[in-house]
Amino acid sequence: GLFSSNYTETHYRDDGLAVTHSSMVNCYYHGEVEGHTNSDVSLSTCSGLRGFILLTDKMFMLEPAFEPENVTHVVYRGERLHFPSGTCGHGHNLSTINQGNVHEVLHSFNSRHKRDAQKTTKYVELIIVADNREYHKHGKDLEKVKQRMAEIANYVDKFYRVLNIRVALVGLEVWSDSDKCSVTQDPFTTLHEFLDWRKLKLLPSTPHDNAQLISGVYFQGTTIGMAPIMSMCTAEQSGGIVMDHSDNPLGAAVTLAHELGHNFGMNHDTPERGCGCGMTVERGGCIMTPSTGYPFPTVFSTCSKKDLAASLDKGVGMCLYNIPEVKVLYGGQQCGNGYVEEGEECDCGEPEECVNPCCNATTCTLKENAVCAHGQCCEDCKLKLAGTPCRESSNSCDLPEFCTGSSPHCPANVYLHDGHACHAVDGYCYNGICQTHEQQCITLWGPGAKPAPGICFERVNSAGDPYGNCGKDSKGSFAKCEARDAKCGKIQCQGGASRPVIGTNAVSIETNIPLHEGGRILCRGTHVYLGDDMPDPGLVLTGTKCAEGMMCLNRQCQNVSVFGVHKCSGKCHGKG
Numbered sequence: 024g025l026f027s028s029n030y031t032e033t034h035y036r037d038d039g040l041a042v043t044h045s046s047m048v049n050c051y052y053h054g055e056v057e058g059h060t061n062s063d064v065s066l067s068t069c070s071g072l073r074g075f076i077l078l079t080d081k082m083f084m085l086e087p088a089f090e091p092e093n094v095t096h097v098v099y100r101g102e103r104l105h106f107p108s109g110t111c112g113h114g115h116n117l118s119t120i121n122q123g124n125v126h127e128v129l130h131s132f133n134s135r136h137k138r139d140a141q142k143t144t145k146y147v148e149l150i151i152v153a154d155n156r157e158y159h160k161h162g163k164d165l166e167k168v169k170q171r172m173a174e175i176a177n178y179v180d181k182f183y184r185v186l187n188i189r190v191a192l193v194g195l196e197v198w199s200d201s202d203k204c205s206v207t208q209d210p211f212t213t214l215h216e217f218l219d220w221r222k223l224k225l226l227p228s229t230p231h232d233n234a235q236l237i238s239g240v241y242f243q244g245t246t247i248g249m250a251p252i253m254s255m256c257t258a259e260q261s262g263g264i265v266m267d268h269s270d271n272p273l274g275a276a277v278t279l280a281h282e283l284g285h286n287f288g289m290n291h292d293t294p295e296r297g298c299g300c301g302m303t304v305e306r307g308g309c310i311m312t313p314s315t316g317y318p319f320p321t322v323f324s325t326c327s328k329k330d331l332a333a334s335l336d337k338g339v340g341m342c343l344y345n346i347p348e349v350k351v352l353y354g355g356q357q358c359g360n361g362y363v364e365e366g367e368e369c370d371c372g373e374p375e376e377c378v379n380p381c382c383n384a385t386t387c388t389l390k391e392n393a394v395c396a397h398g399q400c401c402e403d404c405k406l407k408l409a410g411t412p413c414r415e416s417s418n419s420c421d422l423p424e425f426c427t428g429s430s431p432h433c434p435a436n437v438y439l440h441d442g443h444a445c446h447a448v449d450g451y452c453y454n455g456i457c458q459t460h461e462q463q464c465i466t467l468w469g470p471g472a473k474p475a476p477g478i479c480f481e482r483v484n485s486a487g488d489p490y491g492n493c494g495k496d497s498k499g500s501f502a503k504c505e506a507r508d509a510k511c512g513k514i515q516c517q518g519g520a521s522r523p524v525i526g527t528n529a530v531s532i533e534t535n536i537p538l539h540e541g542g543r544i545l546c547r548g549t550h551v552y553l554g555d556d557m558p559d560p561g562l563v564l565t566g567t568k569c570a571e572g573m574m575c576l577n578r579q580c581q582n583v584s585v586f587g588v589h590k591c592s593g594k595c596h597g598k599g
Contacts, residue, residue, distance in 0.1 A: 030193055031229065034165055035200040050170075051177045065181055069170040072096055075273070084271070111248050111281055111291070111313060144187045145343035147255075147283070148232040150194035150225065151176060152217075155202045156239030157267055168197050171272050172237060178276035179283065182310065182321055186331060190283075191347045194229050210242040210249045212499065214264050218251075222258050232342045233286060234262040235279050242266050245314070250282035252290070252560065253334055256342035257454045259565060261286060277310065277319045284311050288334030289327045290525065298326035337462075338418045341455035344436035358387040369396035380404065398431030406431060419445040420452035441566070442574070442583035451574045451583055453566025458574075460514060463564060467529075467549055468519025475515040479546030480504075482536050484512030490532045490550055493578040494562060502578070511575035514563045515546045523549045525560055 033043045050069040056062035059078055066074035071087035088095040151172045161167045172195050180190040204220035206213050217236045225234060233255060250263025263282035267275045291313040292298040300309040301322060309324040334340065361372045368389045369382035377384035381396035381404035395401035399413040407413070409428030414436065416423045421438045438455035439445070445457035460474035483491035487503030493512040496502045504512040515534075523529035532548040549561040562578075563569075569580035576585070 031195075032169060033194070033196040035198065037200055039200055051173060065178065067170070067174050067177065069174075070167070073174070086271070111246070111278075111285070144189055145340065146232075146345070146347050147183075147188060147190045147343060148193045148230075148347050149176065149179075149190050150196065150229060150231045150234040151192065152196045152225075152234060152236045153198065154206045154236060154238045154240065155198045155200070156206065157237055158197055158199050158239070160239035160267070163199070165197060165199060169195055172197075174272045175237065175276045175279060178273055179280045182276075182280045182323075183283075186323060186328065188343075193231050193347065196225075206236075206238055206240055208240060208243045209499070210246045210264060210266075211495075213238070213240070213242075214249045214251075217264055218260055218262050221262050226258060232256055232261060233283065235282065236262070236264045237267050237275060237279070238264060239267055241268075248278040248282045250285040252285045253288040253337075253339050253564070255286045255288070255334075255340045257565075273319060277321065280310050284323075284327060287331055288337075288339050289323075289330040292324045292326050296326050298324040300324040336417055338421055338438065338454070338456040341421070341436050341438050344414070344433070346432060359384065363387075363397065371396065395431035399433040400426035401431035418455075418457060420455050420457045440586060442586035450568045451566065453574065456566065458564050458567040460510070460516075460563065460567060463514050463567070464516035464519065467514065467523050467525055467561065468516050468547070469524045470519070472516050472519030475517045475546045476544055477510065478536055479515035479534070479544060480509040480512065481506055483515055483534055483546055483548060484509045490548060494559075504578075508569075508575075508578060508580045510569040511563050511567070511578050511580050513548050513559075513561050515548055517545065517547060519547075525549070525551075529560070 031043050031045050033041055035041055050067055052064070052066045052068070052074075054064045054066075056064060056076065056078060062076075062078050064074065064076050066072055066076075066085070073086045074084075076083045076085060083098050085096060085098050088097045153168050153172055158165075158168055161171065173192065176190060176192045183190055203224065204216040206216070213236075217234075221234045225231075247266040247268050248263060251260040254260035254262075263279075263286060265275055265279045265282060268278070269275065289311050290296075292300065292309050292311045293313065298309070301324075308320050309322050309327065310320050311324060311327045312320060358367060358370060359373045361370055363370045367387040369379065370387045371377035371379035371382040371384050374384040379396055381390055381393040381401075382388075383390055389396055390404070393404035394406055395404060400407045400411065406428060407426045409426060411426040412423055413426050413433035414424040420443070421436070424434050424436065427434060436455075439452045441451075441453050443452040444450075445452050446459055449461070450457045450459040461472075464472035464474055481504075484493060484504035485491065485506070487501045489501060491504075491513050492501040493504040493508055494502055522531050529549050529551045532550050534546040534548070535543045536546060537543050551560060563575055565575055565577075567575045569575050572583055573580045574583055575581075
């Protein structure tokens, strides 16, 4: 895992005063076992030794036997790790996972990581928040809680490296005096309370891409985590909640990786999707399986990779292209780890694996006459000319980026202002994505699906029941849509497949509406049998065009002028 240069730790005194500092202890290590090819090690030395050691055919867990001395340690086989079964609140299918050989899961992860290491890297600047119950659960020991959260981040970063995504920890907050938002056993309410707090309080004070709440509260039912789908980088929904459900922090790390996957746009690996996992269900399956238990999954399926690619193409994750200022890797700075850190001009890995002609692998300095060694704007050890394209636009709301002539890295990703017309004026840009009812119908029903006529939205969503609503009110009851907001409630479609394509627990809700002039209109909605505490994948997405000059915000059809896009365009003579 990575710490960013802007990394901060925050806790609260008994009088509620926030205490923030930027110091850190570098005691997190990734490595391999000498003399064993394809081995893998992830350890922390913060308080004794804790982590896992993976060999070709064996996997061992290592942790202190007693506290606080942490002198005596226990080593045990990975299959003995206690990891209770649980489900993700977002999920579409609640199939269970059986037991199997855990070391094969991690072995598969390790080989995949090495195979994909050369592709473009994206960076998630993450903040982890530990709630008050989590603080009390660990004996009100602030250092112990912080170490546990950092260890979770270390695992998550390791999981995502196979997808060429690095998770950089930019902040850690512990609610040591009291919770800053309502945290209850209802995961749905807790998620929305946390996301509201993040938007209003955390985001303005500490810039970041995504925030995850680690809770010591036991959520209702089998839910151990919840997150909105395709919400990465948004101010409103880029985050999730995770129950710290296992003695070993690896358990919460797997759940956090799963919820982060939903933020990225990954759906569950349901049987009908035919996902290639590399791990059978008996051996743990993959991270995006709907229900996790022992053994723990640590690899991503082919479906997850496809979902991620599709989301990035649509513009999800626009904030992930900037390279954060990396202060240190967990475990301290090291020339040869493949990441350019403070004091290094370049880093191409160990001397025996370095293929970069511009970098001296033994000293991590540029070779003679070399100006650069890494980056899309570096070629043949020289900077590309200013104006050279370095990142194409990914969709109609994205803008291309060009080399500056002074930096080897492509500038941070930029996109059109929220509220800007897109997709032949059928939609408006929101967080770099062109949201339309048509695209959402295709996502739910497959190719050939399209939005139903407006009367479907008005009739169905005026009911205020599970099948037609504008979300839930503050009391958790389904809210009726006003006529003007009907296109911001449950999406109504026509055409497409005979049943929803998003999962086995999703069913079609068909409504026939008679017309005054005779005949009927068929409206097709979706309902997912997940319980009342689950985010609804059938609700119209925020930012979707609901009328001319209007888009859905907070389940209401609001004027795009709230974004000031027309004023901005006027200042730029219609070219900005």
